[in-house]
Amino acid sequence: PLVLGIETSCDETGVGIVRGHTLLADAVASSVDEHARFGGVVPEVASRAHLEAMVPTIQRALEQAGVKASDLDGIAVTSGPGLAGALLVGVAAAKAYAYALGKPLYGVNHLASHICVDQLEHGALPEPTMALLVSGGHSSLLLAPDITSDVRPLGATIDDAAGEAFDKVARLLGLGFPGGPAIDRHAREGDPTAIGFPRGLTGPRDPVYDFSFSGLKTAVARWVEARKRAGEPVPVADVSASFQEAVVDVLTRKAVRACRDNGVDHLMIGGGVAANSRLRALAEERCAAAGIVLRVPRPKLCTDNGAMVAALGAEMVARNRAPSALDLSADSSLPVTEISVPGPGPG
């Protein structure tokens, strides 16, 4: 199926077009530079930027793909979770195009899209798929017997998301926003064993699939403060590398454990933090040692984009899932278990 996907849950206006598992277009307009001076995403600024970028980005995607809107088999859109005002812009646009073109509309879950996007990279997801979802707002281990209808949370962060930890630590190191890519870069020049930062929730009595990153963030803040008080320079590269190592050590350890415990021989890693070079390398190493096949999309497909929404939409069409009603609305706190927002159905 030929599907166009729209993503506006945060600060990226993304429009992607796929045919089944084939990526035809991935147009992204980001308002990240407008937020940088505030040190975080400002919802009102994001909504306004989506509104301005929406139609041009749809046009650009159609041109890139070389397809006509009338040839589409469906329009998919992120209906949640995310910033309410930002989501609304995408949902309104998707409804307008679906109505005007007479195409089915699919309101889908942003988090399931972060997983489903890997079909564009590595083909059909195995069933079940074990997924480590690590992004700006979420960090979870998910077992998905069917990415269009059945996603089961095994564990999740009990405080900060992994991406949030990257952003906060980058901020206290003065590396700007967003922090993940900056820490990734600085860490390449640093020693990951320089400072032994804590590994959250890895004690014998701790929940095996849950994560905690706020203690780590506090430990980094204390360490940096102590250096400054002593009048010594902060070794940004070593702090970045040591912090990053603490995060990815726990993520990969728990993900491999989840695969082993559940008899799953594939691991998918998705979400913005999956773009992290050290996470990708360590996951590769540990999966290889455990006989697990690792699937991680290219970095550009890990961070927010429209292609991931189109990928999930195409899977919905392929599996004859019910489309959404044209009164679809945004749900800023849509749970990961609600993969799509079906319409009232034939009854």
Ligand code: ATP
């Ligand atoms: P969610 O998907 O939970 O709604 P989001 O959509 O805001 O949140 P994503 O775009 O999926 O988040 O991911 C953004 C996050 O990924 C940010 O926290 C950013 O710092 C982090 N990130 C991006 N690239 C890297 C990298 N190379 N290393 C570490 N973190 C990264």
Ligand code: MG
């Ligand atoms: Mg973003």
Ligand code: FE
């Ligand atoms: Fe995201």
